[in-house]
Amino acid sequence: MAREPGMSVIDGAGIDGGEHIVAAENLVKTYQQGRTEIKALDGVSVGFAPARFTAIAGPSGSGKSTLMHCLAGLDTATSGRITLGGTELTGLSDRELTRVRRDKVGFVFQSFNLLPQLTALENIALPVTMAGRRTDHDLLQHIVGLLGIGNRLSHRPSELSGGQQQRVALARALVARPAVVFADEPTGNLDSQSGTEVLDFLRRSVQDLGQTVIMVTHDPGAAAYADRVLILADGRVVEDLATSGTDITRAMQVRRSNR
Numbered sequence: 001m002a003r004e005p006g007m008s009v010i011d012g013a014g015i016d017g018g019e020h021i022v023a024a025e026n027l028v029k030t031y032q033q034g035r036t037e038i039k040a041l042d043g044v045s046v047g048f049a050p051a052r053f054t055a056i057a058g059p060s061g062s063g064k065s066t067l068m069h070c071l072a073g074l075d076t077a078t079s080g081r082i083t084l085g086g087t088e089l090t091g092l093s094d095r096e097l098t099r100v101r102r103d104k105v106g107f108v109f110q111s112f113n114l115l116p117q118l119t120a121l122e123n124i125a126l127p128v129t130m131a132g133r134r135t136d137h138d139l140l141q142h143i144v145g146l147l148g149i150g151n152r153l154s155h156r157p158s159e160l161s162g163g164q165q166q167r168v169a170l171a172r173a174l175v176a177r178p179a180v181v182f183a184d185e186p187t188g189n190l191d192s193q194s195g196t197e198v199l200d201f202l203r204r205s206v207q208d209l210g211q212t213v214i215m216v217t218h219d220p221g222a223a224a225y226a227d228r229v230l231i232l233a234d235g236r237v238v239e240d241l242a243t244s245g246t247d248i249t250r251a252m253q254v255r256r257s258n259r
């Protein structure tokens, strides 16, 4: 949908007509490689409504990871504005960004990123403990039950399958009740059945728990689990699609063949 000229995705109702829990405005990220400047993000303006599942898709090198890292406060943009859960990230120090991530963001990575010396339960509780908050045990039990990992909680990551490790990582991200869960290729290291379970759970976390989820993927099948798919090409958002009624595989192929 076209945006009114000058309308702000940060302040205004913006793309999807509601308040945004995360928003970027005119985001630019450049990298210097020797004498060459690489524009990884070339003026991205986008807002994300709460309790929605958005996939960021696009070909390799299109800027998906860079956008996610900037939105999540893992990296800083060269110019532009970002708000996350009511906090403007622009101009924050590394220490302040760390606090925002700790308090407002849950992460699920392709490589699980669990601490090997801790049990599954200790891994799940870690972000809440580190934030100096009390674990919501009812929520923890509920999420662990949904994920079917109740009998694995005393195991260390090395004693778990990839699918089980990713389910522990999902529980860790959700138990902290973050403003947003960012998932970076969460099914990339999983077999198709485990991948489907992870995507089903992300969907349910949005529907049943009201979680906001933003997922980076290059897989049209994974993107189809989202409510909305942003397709990036050359550091710009080139499509902003509702998944219902859209052939995502085709939309992503068209974008690839146009490059």
Ligand SMILES: Nc1ncnc2c1ncn2[C@@H]1O[C@H](COP(=O)(O)OP(=O)(O)OP(=O)(O)O)[C@@H](O)[C@H]1O
Residues within 6 Å of the ligand: 031, 032, 033, 038, 039, 040, 058, 059, 060, 061, 062, 063, 064, 065, 066, 067, 218
């Ligand atoms: N640290 C860096 N230094 C220099 N260039 C970088 C750096 N990180 C990313 N880039 C470049 O920025 C562009 C966007 O990269 P990015 O990793 O965001 O793309 P992507 O869509 O996530 O790709 P992939 O699907 O392969 O992970 C690419 O041209 C990449 O080479």
